[in-house]
Amino acid sequence: MTEPHEVAESIEEVVPGVYHWRIRNSNIGGAISSSHAVVRGDDCVFIDPVRLSDDCLAKLPSPTAIVLTARTHQRASWRYRRDFGAQVWMPADASAAEEEPDRLYEDGETLPAGLLAFRTPGPEWPHYSLLLEEDLGIVFVSDLVSRDDAGGLRVINPDYHDDPEQTRRSIEGLLDLPFSILCLDHGAPLTTDPQAELRRVVQSCL
Numbered sequence: 592m593t594e595p596h597e598v599a600e601s602i603e604e605v606v607p608g609v610y611h612w613r614i615r616n617s618n619i620g621g622a623i624s625s626s627h628a629v630v631r632g633d634d635c636v637f638i639d640p641v642r643l644s645d646d647c648l649a650k651l652p653s654p655t656a657i658v659l660t661a662r663t664h665q666r667a668s669w670r671y672r673r674d675f676g677a678q679v680w681m682p683a684d685a686s687a688a689e690e691e692p693d694r695l696y697e698d699g700e701t702l703p704a705g706l707l708a709f710r711t712p713g714p715e716w717p718h719y720s721l722l723l724e725e726d727l728g729i730v731f732v733s734d735l736v737s738r739d740d741a742g743g744l745r746v747i748n749p750d751y752h753d754d755p756e757q758t759r760r761s762i763e764g765l766l767d768l769p770f771s772i773l774c775l776d777h778g779a780p781l782t783t784d785p786q787a788e789l790r791r792v793v794q795s796c797l
Contacts, residue, residue: 593665593689595624595641602647605772605780606727610651613779614641623738623777624666627731628654629723634704638721638731639664639776640671656680656703658696660719660733662688664776682708685717711735711765713758714751720765728770730785735762736792738778744788746796747777759796765789 597614605611608630616624626640628651635652639660643651654677657668662685669690672679680702681692696702698710698719707722714734721731734751735758736744746762749755766789773785781788 593618593663594667594670598642598644599626599647600644602643602650605774605782606729609723609729609772609774611774611780612641612643612647616641625774625776625778626666627774629704629706631704636702636704636706637668637671637677638706639733640667642667642670653677658702658706658708658721659685659688659692660721660731660776661715661717662686663715664733665689682717682719706731711761713754713756713761714747715753720761722768722770724769727772728768729772729774730765730768730770731774731776732765733776735765736789737775738781742779744773744781744785744792746792759793762789762796763793766793 595616595618599612599614602612610628613625615621624641627638629636635654637654637657653675657677657679659681678693680694683695683697696708700708708719711720723729739745752758773781
């Protein structure tokens with residue numbers, strides 16, 4: 592099972608209707624695994640969710656959909672499908688998951704809550720990020736970059752990536768998107784000039 596044993600005991604609102612929580616995941620050596628929820632209208636979408644405490648769950652609407660950016664981020668998705676009846680969305684070309692997803696999505700597709708899926712290969716080919724196109728613009732990034740203990744961005748260890756050079760190109764491609772907040776699957780959100788940090792990361796890969 593890919594669901595970590597740890598449970599997040601706190602939740603933070605990044606901007607109105609966008610929430611973040613994280614754990615120290617023993618499945619990956621105690622590194623941070625982060626998750627998000629996007630609440631828009633009648634939709635409450637969990638993105639790559641690790642488990643939340645009951646008190647924290649009570650602060651959110653019940654999830655109506657769960658979006659997985661990659662097969663490796665199933666985490667507590669199946670638990671929350673059983674608990675809430677939320678539909679699980681998964682990349683159409685991903686390999687088999689622990690359970691059968693309800694919906695499959697492809698590059699360029701608009702998902703619940705208005706999330707735009709776009710392919711960001713490198714870690715593996717069926718690897719996606721998500722864009723919430725609103726006034727601020729928010730990008731949810733899976734396994735391209737993480738935040739280190741000092742708060743800066745770094746490329747995730749290329750030993751875990753199928754094509755590290757493609758990872759660099761995917762990171763560089765993020766700079767073409769309209770956003771001012773970067774939400775990560777491994778680390779706290781970056782809300783101050785994330786483009787500058789991404790440019791620094793790209794330069795470090797050259």
